[in-house]
Amino acid sequence: MQQTVNNASLYRRPSIGRTIWQNKTLILMCLPAIVFFFVFCYMPMPGAYIAFTNFQYNKGIFDSPFVGFKNFEFLFISGQLGLLLKNTVLYNIAFIVLGNVVQLAFAILLNEVNSKPYKKTAQSIMFLPYFISDVLVSLLVYNLINYDYGFISNLVRSLGGEMPKVYQDANAWPYIIVFVNLWKSTGYGTVVYFASITGMDSSMMEAAQIDGANAWQRIRYITLPTLKPTVIILFLFAIGGILKGNFGLFYNLVGNNSMLFKTTDIIETYVYRSMMNSFNFSQSSAVGLFQSVVGFFIVLGANAFVKHLDPDYALF
């Protein structure tokens, strides 16, 4: 008994104050992020209560009449929820899987290139689309593929071909949207992966080279395993937003062109279309809350799954 107590006191955790003091520099560096998340994510959280009220402007969020789950009804009685969930989730899966694969591939390719100026230029050019607003992207796409005057349409016609009416063909749009999203996000993700490749211990690579491993083997047995934690963490982050669509991208590309809704309508665009004339803040918040809560449990589930496979890779 005595022994156990002594052992426990030997390994007792240092006090919180001591931990903070010991890690003061680290904490100071984290402070902006902590403040950011506190101010923009945690402080507004009580406001989610608005989803359960009949919001009155003059009474404020907390004094408006409480209506329970009434604001959640409209999404469920619309008869559209199935289609919306399907589209939203499938697009997100495509974005996450394809996005990560392409980003990884580009990062590895960049790493294999030896010319530094080329690397820098390639990164910058790839990164550029990330900064172009969705409004401009939609104009670009329109001016490329619109039937009457589009650049590609004219090109096809001048070559004697027949241009399909893309803006009337719902089946074409999953490809277009996924492509545009890849075009926009690849540069950003590539830099993230490239950074963690650069952070790798170079002695491993040198040892492999001396042992005669070729480029493919080095990638397969060193680079990819080293990147595994990054991939898993990014995946866990991304999957929390699986029910959230990129409104700007979808709305700007598709607009009110209902011929394309079958394959392009996501929760956000539906909510916008239903409520753009009624400005029901409570109902739109209810949808947001629904998405966040589902996302939260999906993250918990995915994290538990990862933990089950390999505790080292789990987020928490």
Next chain:
Amino acid sequence: MKKLVALFLACAMLLSLIPAMADGIDTSEHVKIVYLVTGDKPSNRTDEILGKINELLTEKINAELEFRWIEWTDWQTQYNLALATQSGDIDLIGTATDWLDAWPNSQKGAFMPLSEEMLQTYAPKTWESVSQAHWDLCKYNGEIYLMPEDNYAQWTNHGFMYRQDWAREAGLENGVHSWADLAVYFQYVKENKPDVIPWDANGNGSSYSPQMAGGWQTSHTGNIAIEGFPVSIFYGESKDDPYTLSRYYIEGDELVNFAKEMKKWADAGYWRADVLNYTGDVAGEMEEGKTAAHQHHTQTWTGERTTMERKQPGSDLGFFWFGEEMGNLISLNITHGAMAVAAQSKHPERALMVYDLMRNDPEIYHLMQYGIEGEMYTVDENGRFSRPEGFEDSVDGVSFNFWWGRNDNLEFKNAQLDWDAIDALYAVYDSVKIDYPYGQYIYDNSMVGVFMDNLSNVYNTYMPRIVFGMNDDPEALVAEFRQALKDAGIEMVMTEIQGQLDAVYKK
């Protein structure tokens, strides 16, 4: 003890107020009144004029005015957001029952109820000039929320602007006076003006759906639109039976005819094939001679006619108004423009005083609407104003966007407009118009709001395809649209609205 001190202080404060209040209104504190207005922040001489007006306001009532612009980009959302998140940061709000959701916002508590005493004391001239019958139209639950722009003649009924020079070439000697004429006009343009798109509609927005669909409807039936709904499918039967809801959107042939006709127009190429994703400036294109028509309202046409005469001489811009075939025309509701006081305003009294001056003080009114006399405009013997040579409104003008209390007693007509043409059209309007029959009715969204949102989605899903003929089988599409409306609960919603109408009008 603390309580006693507080009580004493409160009493002292009250007492100190009494002498100042005795001789009327206390204006000892200089206050800033923030005016929420829709429009892009102007880069012309507005700020300079505002400075002059603020000197006058300070002198008269010790207050000054400040703008808070809701820019046109995403204005509906920004406007409603500003109202929802107000915290005493806005005082006066420009609003409207038809295009700025004045009633839903009153119901949501965005505006301050204005008692008769308040209006009599702080906005006496406005109180005097608005009739009791008109004040009654500004009430919700027995309280006044809006100060209406009820002494300003204008028409904002929609229709098509078209070039009468080309219409004459097309054999339409008297111009376009029906949808059938319009088809002839478009076909002529399509065949004879190779570089012109008959109507290069920017169908990406949502506004064409209600305008075009409602336009055909009022041109082919006696139906009358009822304002204030989140989705434009609720119409009264006719002027003889205004308080029975029309079943136009659920049954009957007219909507099918509309869909078929628009399909024909689409196939004939009167607009571009990808119209639903096109965002362009139609008015600008028309001024450059690249498109032959522009769909907007009468008030826009009055100015556009002059602009077009300058940029496309001889174009003789005409206006075909929706409802013309049936003589189906409703006078503008007096709350098409109105001013409200923000619910959280800290200075509602002074806000009312400022509004009273903006609306009724000739000096302030003329500065606000026209600028500095002699320098920015001159008035001729007929009471019409002219701008100096080379005057560009976007540089030399003044933009208060004061659409919430314009006053014909103080207005000057624009000498540059073509008043012969305008007055001729207004005379036609006056011969057929009826008063808006639903002024007393304010839709209550609490019972069927959820279904209304779903109807809104259905409408916004199908109507753009019907309006622009983007379908293979218009008859089938209308049938599908009607089924979707039924699934979304339109019968129930109509029963509820009919009940609300009956409660007001069939006592």
